[in-house]
Amino acid sequence: MAEAVAGNVPKPDYGLDAPVTVKKMFSHGGWALAIGVVLWLVNHSEYPGPSAELLAVLGGAGVIYLGIGGFMVWSSRVAKPALRDRLLDWLELKGEERVLDVGCGRGLMLIGAAKRLKSGKATGIDIWNQADLSGNSADAAKQNAKLEGVSDRVRVETGDARKLVYPDHHFDAVVSTLAIHNIPDEEGRDQAVREMWRVLKPGGRLVIFDIFHTARYAKVLREAGASDVTLSGLGWLWCVPSRTLFARK
Ligand SMILES: C[S@@+](CC[C@H](N)C(=O)[O-])C[C@H]1O[C@@H](n2cnc3c(N)ncnc32)[C@H](O)[C@@H]1O
Numbered sequence: 146m147a148e149a150v151a152g153n154v155p156k157p158d159y160g161l162d163a164p165v166t167v168k169k170m171f172s173h174g175g176w177a178l179a180i181g182v183v184l185w186l187v188n189h190s191e192y193p194g195p196s197a198e199l200l201a202v203l204g205g206a207g208v209i210y211l212g213i214g215g216f217m218v219w220s221s222r223v224a225k226p227a228l229r230d231r232l233l234d235w236l237e238l239k240g241e242e243r244v245l246d247v248g249c250g251r252g253l254m255l256i257g258a259a260k261r262l263k264s265g266k267a268t269g270i271d272i273w274n275q276a277d278l279s280g281n282s283a284d285a286a287k288q289n290a291k292l293e294g295v296s297d298r299v300r301v302e303t304g305d306a307r308k309l310v311y312p313d314h315h316f317d318a319v320v321s322t323l324a325i326h327n328i329p330d331e332e333g334r335d336q337a338v339r340e341m342w343r344v345l346k347p348g349g350r351l352v353i354f355d356i357f358h359t360a361r362y363a364k365v366l367r368e369a370g371a372s373d374v375t376l377s378g379l380g381w382l383w384c385v386p387s388r389t390l391f392a393r394k
Pocket of ligand 1: 159162163225247248249250251252253254270271272273274275277278281304305306307321322323324325327328
C-alpha cells in the first residue's frame with residue numbers, strides 16, 4: 146500500500162526536444178513499414194520477387210525512420226539529462242552564485258544548477274516555443290522546480306536571448322543548452338551569444354551545448370574579447386552535429 150502511494154508521486158518531466166520532427170519520424174516509419182507489408186501480403190504469391198524487393202525498400206526506409214525517431218527520444222530522455230551534470234560540474238559552483246539559463250525550457254539545466262546553490266539564485270529565461278520542446282511553458286518549469294524542491298532558488302522569466310534585460314556583469318555563470326540554434330538568422334544567434342557574454346561577470350564561466358553553429362559561437366566570443374574559449378569534440382545526438390563550448394571571462 147505504501148509502495149503504491151509512493152509510486153504516485155509525480156516526477157519532473159523535462160520534455161521532448163523537437164516533438165514535431167519526432168512525431169513525423171514515427172509516422173513516416175510506421176506508414177512505410179505498413180504499406181510494404183500490405184503490398185507484400187497482397188502480391189507475394191503471384192509476384193514473389195518484385196513484392197519481396199518492394200518490401201525490402203519500404204521496410205528498410207520504415208526501419209530507418211523509426212530508428213531515427215527512437216534515437217531522438219533517447220537523446221532527449223537519456224543522453225541530455227546525463228550530459229547535464231558534466232556541463233554543470235565545469236561551472237564549479239560554490240553555492241552563492243547567480244546563474245542564468247538561456248532558453249531554459251522546462252528547466253533541466255536551471256534546476257540542475259539550483260540544486261548546487263545555497264544562497265545563490267538560478268534564473269531561467271525563455272520564449273516558450275512549443276515546436277522546440279513538448280509542453281514548453283513557464284508553469285512547467287516552475288512545477289519541475291517545485292517537484293525537485295528548489296523553488297526558493299529558481300526564478301523563471303519570459304525573455305528573448307537576443308535582448309537580455311539584465312545589466313552588464315550580472316551573472317557568475319551562464320548556461321544554454323540546445324536553444325540558440327532555434328534562432329533562425331545568423332545575426333540573431335550572434336547577438337544572443339554576445340548578450341550572454343555581456344551579462345557574465347569578469348571571472349565568470351559560460352557553457353553552451355548546441356547543434357550546428359558552435360564554431361560560429363566561439364568566433365563571436367573571441368571577437369567580443371574572450372581569450373579562453375574551448376570547443377569539445379563532435380557528438381551526434383539527435384543525429385546532427387553537436388558540441389559544447391566552454392568560455393571563461
Ligand atoms: C530544445 S529546447 C531546450 C530547452 C532546455 N534548454 C533543455 O535543454 O531542456 C530549446 C528552447 O529554446 C527556447 N528558445 C528558442 N528561441 C529562443 C530565444 N530567442 N530566446 C529564448 N529562448 C529561446 C525554446 O522556447 C525552447 O524552450
